[in-house]
Amino acid sequence: MPDTPDLYETLEIRYPPPRARGDPRPALPPPPAWSPRCPGCRRALGTAALLLLAVALAALGTLYVQGRGELRAARAELAAATDPLGPDSDGDSPSAAQRRQDRLGRWLQELALGWRYHRGKIYLFSGQRQPWAAAEAACAVTHAHLASVTNAEEQAYLAREARGGTYWIGLAATGPGGSWRWADGTPYSPERSFWAPGQPDSTDHGRWGGESCAQIHPVGAGLWNDHNCNFSFPWVCQRELSIP
Template identity: 35%
Template sequence: MAVFVPPGEGHIDVEVGEYQVFPGAQPQDAAVEETPKTKLLLPLLLCVALLCVLQAVLNISLRLSLSQPAAGEQISCPEGWLMFGSSCYFFSTQRRSWDGGRRDCEKRGADLVIIDSRQEQAFLTGFSPAAWVGMTDREREGTWVWVDGTPVNRQSLLWAPGQPDDSLGGEDCGDLRTMTLFLGLNDFNCIVSQQWICEKSLTEL
């Protein structure tokens, strides 16, 4: 209801009507209505975040428990050997022929290393400029086999540039090279004296 008193007049006119509701007044009401929803949404988001953190912790704990031997079953490599995956490796400091290196490995209850993957090869690389590994093509030229009789998968490993090349017709033993511009597996004369790498499985300890 609105009351108007015009100036200079002695009577009062009264007009009765409905107020117009302007849109500008509604955001306040809407904000008041959404406040309870916001209060409920915040704890819910915190709970989801907490669950994500707990899940990450559980995943890490599970991986650690699977990668660690059970209590009382700790396995380690012999002194002077290095562990990678499920194997122990011995890097010689002496120099011998391929056969001489292999005999030394056998005395240690091992054999010349068999490289199964690029990851293992990367681990072995860099300990010496050249070291004998357990592969040869003595039985059949060009057919490389490991000391356990399994064929060498030439495509899955890194060979030095241009190798194997059977230079001068007498390179029947394999070594691992770490040289500038000459990195990877290589065929070499078996009688040359150089270092070697032995490998034994952790299950054989």
Template identity: 30%
Template sequence: MDQLYANVEELSADCSEWKGNIQISETIDTNQDKRTGPQLSDGAFAKILCLLCVFLLIGLLTLAVFFARASAQWEAGRLALGDSFTNVTAELGHLQTRYNNLTGDREQLQVQFDKILVEKNDLQTQFQVFQQGWVNVKGSLYYISPTKRSWHESRADCLWRGADLLIINSREEQDFAGGLQERIWIGLTDADTEGEWKWVDGTPLTESYWAAGEPNGDPLRKEDCVEFKKYGLKFSWNDESCDLQNQWICEKKPSPCVG
């Protein structure tokens, strides 16, 4: 910009010097101009040329100022857009973080919901079987009859309930049945082959809790079924006639929970 102003001042000086030279030339050629008629003098031509140069410089200066202002505005706009882009990028990062956190929270809530749903279904199942007279002990359901029937009638009732007479596979089940303090049928019989005791699921007897002197197999009474007789004792089994009226215990595994 300063260089342009210097050029204008230099051009003005040149124009002044040229104008002086032209005036001298006009004095010399005055007579000739009078002879040749009206013509554009060199001085007038020089003035016009100088004015055109001045106008040109003014236009260039104006364009330079305009360009400088436009450049400043463009730079300011570019910086503003850069700041906006940075802010939007930061906000997008915050939103992504919040989204990730919410996704993690949703997954944790889903896990907790599924766990509570399983517990709810399990409690509902237990409540339903409890209403039907069943007891849940260590993963098995037991039904203790309130009435007395023969061994075969008792087993038919268990089968109707989707279960079978109690099979004792552990000391815990032996203590559970003995703690009822009632004469109770269990699912053990030698009705197929005398002296060959089997559980109702067909498995042979391997661990027994016979009372002293049992089984005695009285042939007159056809003692083919087993009951708890001496409850409260570890060894309490007695072979008895299947027609005797006793209470009984049914056993089954819980059904899978359905949501």
């Protein structure tokens, strides 16, 4: 078979001649901002990317430190509760001590799955939306209830963690004559309630009925608002650490 010349050996590249002064043809467009002819632009973009990365790392670091703090607090409290020399464990059998240790392991696992620890309780802020009754049923699956709030410190914690969102809590007008009750059986006290100004107002929603369920609401920086129980909102589950 006769030899054939290589394609690149026979390829002739013709470059345009240099433009003469006074040439009426339009000039070539300038290079784009990201071109190697604009090194200053590339440096600016690199600096902006580094700043965004630093901000993201700082935010992740803050969340990591907060999570580690919650885990340490839970470990300390539960370790004290399961201390074999503690006052509550006199006369406990080995099987009872093992149950407490198992419970400690479950709490720590749940914290890793998104529950938040605060002063002897763990809370789960849902990422879904459900009517009030369905939200309470979702909490029951995890052996919890919609959150009950009975003091200003806990109210401040929940309002802060809600970050301006709206969440069902465990208060509903299900008692005699439409009186308010907590889903977990905690006694309701008007003196220890945290309604927003003008609430509850029992607004009528027509065919949906009135407002009989409570929620943490952005109005009043996380104070309570009553709303129709059939509307869907995120919710907060709550469990005591002492529950077996």
